[in-house]
Amino acid sequence: xLTGGARVCVPYAVLEEAEALRGSLAEAARPRLHTAAVxxxxxxxxxxxxxxxxxxxxxxxxxxxxxxGFAGGDLASTTPDLWNRMLTLNxxxxxxxxxxxxxxxxxxxxxxxxxxxxxAVVPPAGxxxxxxxxxxxxxxxxxxxxxxxxxxxxVNCVSPGVxxxxxxxxxFRVPKLMEPFDAAIPAGRAGTAEDVADVVLFLVLIxxxxxxxxxxxxxxxxxxxxx
Numbered sequence: 001x002l003t004g005g006a007r008v009c010v011p012y013a014v015l016e017e018a019e020a021l022r023g024s025l026a027e028a029a030r031p032r033l034h035t036a037a038v039x040x041x042x043x044x045x046x047x048x049x050x051x052x053x054x055x056x057x058x059x060x061x062x063x064x065x066x067x068x069g070f071a072g073g074d075l076a077s078t079t080p081d082l083w084n085r086m087l088t089l090n091x092x093x094x095x096x097x098x099x100x101x102x103x104x105x106x107x108x109x110x111x112x113x114x115x116x117x118x119x120a121v122v123p124p125a126g127x128x129x130x131x132x133x134x135x136x137x138x139x140x141x142x143x144x145x146x147x148x149x150x151x152x153x154x155v156n157c158v159s160p161g162v163x164x165x166x167x168x169x170x171x172f173r174v175p176k177l178m179e180p181f182d183a184a185i186p187a188g189r190a191g192t193a194e195d196v197a198d199v200v201l202f203l204v205l206i207x208x209x210x211x212x213x214x215x216x217x218x219x220x221x222x223x224x225x226x227x
Contacts, residue, residue: 001062001201002029009053011038011046040067040093043100050100059108062204063101065094065115065138075129086130091137098145102153109152114203115142116196117159135159158199163191 002008002025010033012018018035025033034056038049053060069089071082094115105111118135125132139157146155 001204002032004205005032006062007032007034007057009034009036009049009057011036011040011049013037013039040096041088043096046096047100050097050104054104060101060104061110062112063097063105063114064200065097065113067093067097068116068135070128070131072128073130074127078130083130086134087137090131090134091141094138094141098141102145102149105153106149111153112204113142113145113153113155114200115155115157117142117157119159119161122159154203156203158196158203160191160196163193163196165193 010018010021012035015037022030022033022035034053036049036052039045050060067089069086071086073082098113101111101113105113115138117139118131120128121132121135121139124136139159142155142157145153149155
């Protein structure tokens with residue numbers, strides 16, 4: 001989106017990551033990136049961030065809910081702290097951001113909201129109960145918000161399958177652990193953050209006539225649906 005000329009506002013928790021993002025951009029795009037240290041799980045602070053963005057740029061056209069985290073554990077071993085952490089990181093942050101941004105979008109009668117779900121929860125899988133419930137909540141929130149706010153506000157959810165990120169890199173270093181997953185995906189490899197970003201950009205730029213909520217799932221889901 002920055003390459004295409006959009007202004008992008010990013011709340012961050014780790015300064016080094018914000019600086020790395022800015023450093024990865026072409027010189028011409030850097031002035032269009034606005035970053036701010038914000039605890040996205042704090043509703044008051046995110047409200048202030050959203051208000052500042054509107055004051056600076058006049059409106060908010062697109063909200064991408066990309067905050068999240070993963071932890072394993074079946075129901076019996078899931079502690080209240082783990083349960084609350086997974087719901088806060090994945091679901092509550094999505095609610096807080098939508099709640100802060102939707103009123104201005106409704107007033108403008110235009111906007112896009114895109115959240116990140118997970119292929120692992122469609123259908124729900126065992127072994128990471130808190131994460132499964134949180135991401136399933138993101139999908140349900142997307143469907144509800146789309147029905148409540150369409151057609152002027154388009155609300156969608158991207159649900160990636162196996163994605164190779166710095167957080168999951170340790171799994172890929174275990175010999176042969178991830179090979180069955182890669183082999184089952186039509187592309188023959190795990191997804192990347194860039195793959196997910198491409199789908200988000202597609203939703204922002206292409207699906208201008210979309211009214212009902214839609215989910216975009218990873219290649220592994222397509223294979224299992226055909227089976």
